[in-house]
Amino acid sequence: MTELVQIKQAVAPHEILLVADAMTGQDAVASSERFHQRVGVTGVILTKVEGDARGGAVLSIRAATGQPVKFLGVGEKLEALEPFHPDRLASRILGMGDVLSLIEKAQENFSLEEAETLQKKLASQSFTLEDFRDQMKQVTRMGSMEQLLGMLPGGQRLKEMTGSGVPEREMKRVVAIVDSMTTRERRDHTIISGSRKKRIAKGSGTTIPEVNRLIKQYLTARKMMKALSGGGGKRRLLEALRSM
Amino acid sequence: MxxxxxxxxxxxxxxxxxxxxxxxxxxxxxxxxxxxxxxxxxxxxxxxxxxxxxxxxxxxxxxxxxxxxxxxxxxxxxxxxxxxxMGGAHAGLKLASSPPTVIMMVGLQGAGKTTTCGKLARLFKKQGRRVMLIAADPRRPAAGDQLASLGASIEVSVHRADRPAGTTTDIAALCAAGDCTLMMN
Missing domain, CATH: 1.20.120.140 (SRP54, nucleotide-binding domain)
Structure with a gap:
């Protein structure tokens, strides 16, 4: 502690951020109070919040230290840092979801260029299996499905219904199957014959029915995209949906 | 969560x-x-x-x-x-009006200071700032190593000021350089 005070005097930092482990609950609060008394912190970053189902530290640290929480650490990865918004977290606790954070996350992860090239592809109706895979990858890049669902209103219940981890595994399989195809197959799905399917299934560690299902999913997705991008969109989209 | x-x-x-x-x-x-x-x-x-x-x-x-x-x-x-x-409104970081901004990170061992430093550094870098990390823990040399490898992975320069003697002056000198500095102890 004395060393910290010495450093503070020598450097005169603009911010002194206290890093506290949310999983330790009240201990985190007690240690922050101590740090604040001795060193004088200007803000708190709570870490390991993703593993903390109870939230005691998140709720009481502000009231106990009088200093604002500025960020939340929500995972081991370097991207796993969220700015702390009390209003959004309050909504999440009350089961109302947090759509604003979801939108921000999407904006951070989907670049404008990617969206534009996809748009062009759709307009020219050359949406290939490769694009299908890239789309899946983009969604998974935003974070775990579980996290994303938790941000939707009523998502908590949805999460229980789907069971954890299932959609994620499904998406990984899609990526694996497409990765096991040759470039030609990816660009033109019609050439995928029985023996090719067998090879793809073997290469991706899946089965032939799964490969069939993926191709079907891709075709429906393409149909919907076409319906969306072409003129008279709504009517055609409805037709596409009906034919699913 | x-x-x-x-x-x-x-x-x-x-x-x-x-x-x-x-x-x-x-x-x-x-x-x-x-x-x-x-x-x-x-x-x-x-x-x-x-x-x-x-x-x-x-x-x-x-x-x-x-x-x-x-x-x-x-x-x-x-x-x-x-x-x-929980504090009413979102509280952002206060940055100095003229660089460098110095941020000091404190906390108990194992709370996640080093990792959080890396996360913040990445965030600042993404905003187009020049970031420098300074290790200032004289007690646990491995902490500096960890920060160094973290810094390498996000391409941020890391300085070691975690020698037992004369740390404070070292750190002060280092902080004067750079646009935005994260320091950890």
Whole structure:
């Protein structure tokens, strides 16, 4: 502690951020109070919040230290840092979801260029299996499905219904199957014959029915995209949906 | 995150919303459940008490009891108070008007200082700032190594000032350079 005070005097930092482990609950609060008394912190970053189902530290640290929480650490990865918004977290606790954070996350992860090239592809109706895979990858890049669902209103219940981890595994399989195809197959799905399917299934560690299902999913997705991008969109989209 | 707490809140508030007319007693019972939920969530006892008192004062007012949707009014009050409890508005980082901004990171061992430094550095770098990390822990040399490898992975320069003697002056000198500096101890 004395060393910290010495450093503070020598450097005169603009911010002194206290890093506290949310999983330790009240201990985190007690240690922050101590740090604040001795060193004088200007803000708190709570870490390991993703593993903390109870939230005691998140709720009481502000009231106990009088200093604002500025960020939340929500995972081991370097991207796993969220700015702390009390209003959004309050909504999440009350089961109302947090759509604003979801939108921000999407904006951070989907670049404008990617969206534009996809748009062009759709307009020219050359949406290939490769694009299908890239789309899946983009969604998974935003974070775990579980996290994303938790941000939707009523998502908590949805999460229980789907069971954890299932959609994620499904998406990984899609990526694996497409990765096991040759470039030609990816660009033109019609050439995928029985023996090719067998090879793809073997290469991706899946089965032939799964490969069939993926191709079907891709075709429906393409149909919907076409319906969306072409003129008279709504009517055609409805037709596409009906034919699913 | 916070699933446990969120679960309980949802069921408590659902019960409240289902009632057409709320009496003081209804609200009292619901608040009792809220208090239990918060205490089980390991929220500071004093904080819980203040929180419940504030909600109670607002919730048993005439406006709520006579409104058409009393349950929703209570939910709104709880939301408001939760937000206030956590600080009201989002608090960003204060950066110096002229660089460098120096940020000092403190915390107990194992809390995640080094990792958080890396996360912040990445964030600043993405915003187009020049970042420098300084290791300033004279006690645990491995902490500096860890920071160095972290810095390498996000391409941020790391300086070691974690020698036992003369650290403070070293750090002060280093902090004078760079646009935005994260320092950890």
């Amino acid at each position: 916070l699933e446990g707490l969120s679960h309980k809140f949802e069921s408590i508030l659902k019960r409240l919303r289902g009632q057409g007319v709320l009496t003081e007693q209804n609200i009292g019972e619901a608040l009792k459940d809220v208090r239990m939920a918060l205490l089980e969530a390991d929220v500071n006892f004093k904080v819980v008490k203040d929180f419940i008192d504030r909600v109670r004062v607002k919730a048993v007012g005439q406006e709520v009891l006579q409104s058409l949707t009393p349950g929703h009014q209570v939910v709104k009050i709880v939301w408001d108070e939760l937000r206030e409890l």
